[in-house]
Amino acid sequence: MQPFAIAPSILSADFARLGEEVDKVLAAGADIVHFDVMDNHYVPNLTIGPMVCAALRKYGITAPIDAHLMVKPVDRIIGDFIEAGATYITFHPEASEHIDRSLQLIRDGGCKAGLVFNPATPLDVLKHVMDKVDMILLMSVNPGFGGQKFIPHTLEKLKEARALIDASGREIRLEIDGGVNVQNIREIAAAGADTFVAGSAIFNQPDYKAVIDAMRAELAQVR
Numbered sequence: 001m002q003p004f005a006i007a008p009s010i011l012s013a014d015f016a017r018l019g020e021e022v023d024k025v026l027a028a029g030a031d032i033v034h035f036d037v038m039d040n041h042y043v044p045n046l047t048i049g050p051m052v053c054a055a056l057r058k059y060g061i062t063a064p065i066d067a068h069l070m071v072k073p074v075d076r077i078i079g080d081f082i083e084a085g086a087t088y089i090t091f092h093p094e095a096s097e098h099i100d101r102s103l104q105l106i107r108d109g110g111c112k113a114g115l116v117f118n119p120a121t122p123l124d125v126l127k128h129v130m131d132k133v134d135m136i137l138l139m140s141v142n143p144g145f146g147g148q149k150f151i152p153h154t155l156e157k158l159k160e161a162r163a164l165i166d167a168s169g170r171e172i173r174l175e176i177d178g179g180v181n182v183q184n185i186r187e188i189a190a191a192g193a194d195t196f197v198a199g200s201a202i203f204n205q206p207d208y209k210a211v212i213d214a215m216r217a218e219l220a221q222v223r
Ligand SMILES: O=C(CO)[C@H](O)[C@H](O)COP(=O)(O)O
Pocket: 009, 011, 012, 034, 036, 068, 141, 142, 143, 144, 145, 146, 147, 148, 177, 178, 179, 180, 197, 198, 199, 200, 201
């Protein structure tokens, strides 16, 4: 199993001061920067794109950037995120005509590739592409907005994904995204997640370090 990682979603950061916000959350102990890309087509919201990812790299952010693409069709934008310095690039199977090809495009660009599953999307396709994924991201809300409530059914799905990862023997991160907070992170980790996206739970509080420390204290009770 991968070491636990906390990945603040900058969707809930102050976009007018984005560089400072990312610096601040990394100084507070975050491991990965979760970067939500929404296209007002695949999801009903519009956020940030590869130029902002490149700007964060230019500003000096060296931490891993986890680009969560909620974009359809996805293939055309993959190259832009590779160029922009993303570390992980994940996409939804519904947003790709050729899932294997999209994963290969990401890997050929030197990035880590991942698939994202909405709450009602089954994990079936995974068995055909397990050798090409470095991350499996389970959505615990319907994608499009921050600040939604965690869907409890996702805990069962996490156990299913954890079993598939363990059986594969590969080093694959199991990430959870949506409604994660200090109160539920321990149960989510116990169900098999190792990478925790949290947007509103961190950025809506004045002291990011206090939230991240509290999350780590919960995680320390799992392993
Ligand atoms: O992908 C997302 C929404 O589509 C976001 O990453 C997610 O919602 C994080 O926000 P919060 O922690 O506030 O739920």
